[in-house]
Amino acid sequence: MSRLEALPPYLFSALDEAKRRRLDAGADVVDLGIGDPDRPTPxxxxxxxxxxxxxxxxxxxxxxxxxxxxxxxxxxxxxxxxxxxxxxxxxxxxxxxxxxxxxxxxxxxxxxxxxxxxxxxxxxxxxxxxxxxxxxxxxxxxxxxxxxxxxxxxxxxxxxxxxxxxxxxxxxxxxxxxxxxxxxxxxxxxxxxxxxxxxxxxxxxxxxxxxxxxxxxxxxxxxxxxxxxxxxxxxxxxxxxxxxxxxxxxxxxxxxxxxxxxxxxxxxxxxxxxxxxxxxxxxxREELLAKVMGAYAARRRVMLAALERAGYEVFPGGATFYLWVRVPGGESSMEFCSRALAEIDLVITPGNGFGPGGEGWFRISLTASDEAVAEGARRLEGWR
Ligand SMILES: Cc1ncc(COP(=O)(O)O)c(C=O)c1O
Missing domain, CATH: 3.40.640.10 (Type I PLP-dependent aspartate aminotransferase-like (Major domain))
Known part of the structure; x- marks a missing residue:
């Protein structure tokens, strides 16, 4: 087997494909999947x-x-x-x-x-x-x-x-x-x-x-x-x-x-x-960092409050622009995230994509606009 063939398969292709289909159908998809800052460089x-x-x-x-x-x-x-x-x-x-x-x-x-x-x-x-x-x-x-x-x-x-x-x-x-x-x-x-x-x-x-x-x-x-x-x-x-x-x-x-x-x-x-x-x-540097991080911190508060009201368990890590949340009700990470896309047009990342140790969890990224994060929070809260 070549070294290239030894690389593990990409786990998210089915989810990516499902997202593309929802977008093609004109759905209002909120994407809190990828971790790529939405805001411009200072x-x-x-x-x-x-x-x-x-x-x-x-x-x-x-x-x-x-x-x-x-x-x-x-x-x-x-x-x-x-x-x-x-x-x-x-x-x-x-x-x-x-x-x-x-x-x-x-x-x-x-x-x-x-x-x-x-x-x-x-x-x-x-x-x-x-x-x-x-x-x-x-x-x-x-x-x-x-x-x-x-x-x-x-x-x-x-x-x-x-x-x-x-x-x-x-x-x-x-x-x-x-x-x-x-x-x-x-x-x-x-x-x-x-x-x-x-x-x-x-x-x-x-x-x-x-x-x-x-x-x-x-x-x-x-x-x-x-x-x-x-x-x-x-x-x-x-x-x-x-x-x-x-x-x-x-x-x-x-x-x-x-x-x-x-x-x-x-x-x-x-x-x-x-x-x-x-x-x-x-x-x-410190001034620039405070501005960049301040924007994520505000989004994090909005999302955390909604998750808490809805009874989700959030891992208490204070760093990165992600929230790490336990899948409720014993579903697999992939089932839960597929359903989030199908039922509330929300893209979140199944934890098992980061290794078997991530099974039972999902990741929310805060690198979408303030409005998108707030809308994602509303959808997650109303869904349970
Ligand atoms: C854990 C981790 N390390 C490294 C990187 C790569 O970052 P960059 O190459 O932009 O410095 C990423 C990007 O998402 C990451 O999540």
Whole structure:
């Protein structure tokens, strides 16, 4: 079987097809399925980009590993926001979005027959990228009764001499679960004497809607010694999913290996995008973040109130722009979400699409307009 054929099937094709049929029939479908910000990138960043685009220096190949300016901005952000000191040259790498880094990391560490530990439930890319690199993903369970956090020692105990990577993702898509500094310390300690590279997908690190500020895995770490890498993204921070920019920060050897893979794959992030991203991470960052997250927080309140009135059980994760809700009445996730589409023209995501551990739950995305979220909330509340 080829590596491509080894990829798992796409679970949502039947649901996508049903949605297309409802739309073709002229139905007023409310789509709270995908997690792609509906609002535009802040105007100050769009204007900066418009100016940057006109500079001929950016019309040539960009700095492959990231411009000095961009990598310094990343180092400044890591220091100001998390108290983490990184060397902008050897410990920072520009990415074409965090997904690109996740996709390429297995190629840097995995040879045929190696394994990576991947969360069940979780974003499917960790396992898929491992398969494409010729490795085998080994799922570990995240469950609601443990607040979707693994036991660090038990997890480290799953690693054997073929395990190269361990993927975590906090704040967690789809549940919104958050890892605190104590968890990260225990997790780092648990893998400290193994050759496993600990990866945190931090795409949602700034998407916190309950007023808390999630922490970085790297806080308090010794990056000279510990084999850690954290992948960040501007996509969700500043409504910039279309721009394709993120960064990897971590141990210099891990960063160098990922950089070497990328040298054969892409030629870096468009210079004008890097220039604008450096601006976004700089001085005005907190103000921009407060505006972007404030809009989701308001929608979250509307949706939570409706779910509560209707008696749904919502997992109390305060991060990401998703709500993770238990399917009532013992139906499967897929049955419930198919019925929501058929009966109230509402698109929500069945939890099992994120792995078997998501069965019995569904995900609501808050990245549709205020009106759409309010209408979705009304429909869900009236439906029960
Ligand atoms: C958990 C998680 N990680 C990474 C990504 C990729 O984000 P990007 O490549 O835009 O940085 C996504 C996108 O939805 C995601 O949900």
């Amino acid at each position: 105007a100050v960043l769009v204007r900066a980009m418009q100016e940057a685009v006109a500079r001929p220096v950016h019309h040539r190949y960009p700095a492959q590993y990231g411009s000095v300016e961009f990598r310094r901005a990343v180092a400044g952000y890591m220091r100001d926001r998390f108290g983490v000191t990184v060397d902008p040259v050897s410990q920072v790498l520009a990415l074409v979005g965090s997904k690109e880094g996740l996709g390429h990391l297995p190629l840097a560490f995995i040879t045929e027959g190696d394994t990576a530990l991947v969360p069940d439930l979780g974003y499917p890319v960790y396992g898929q990228a491992t398969l494409l690199a010729g490795g085998s993903p080994r799922p570990f369970a995240l469950r609601s009764q443990n607040a979707y956090l693994p036991d660090p020692r038990a997890l480290a105990g799953m690693a054997d001499d073929r395990t190269r990577l361990l993927f975590l993702n906090y704040p967690h898509n789809p549940t919104g679960a958050v890892a605190d500094a104590g968890f990260w310390r225990r997790m780092r300690e648990a893998v400290a004497d193994t050759p496993v590279v600990l990866v945190n997908d931090a795409a949602y690190l700034e998407v916190s809607l309950d007023g808390s500020r999630p922490v970085s895995m790297l806080q308090g770490a010794d990056l000279e010694r510990e084999r850690l890498v954290e992948l960040h993204s501007l996509s969700k921070m500043f409504n910039m999913t279309g721009w394709r920019v993120g960064f990897a920060v971590g141990n210099a050897e891990v960063i160098a290996r990922l950089g070497r893979v990328k040298e054969s794959m892409d030629s870096g992030v468009f210079g004008a995008v890097q220039e604008t991203a450096a601006l976004a991470l700089g001085n005005g």
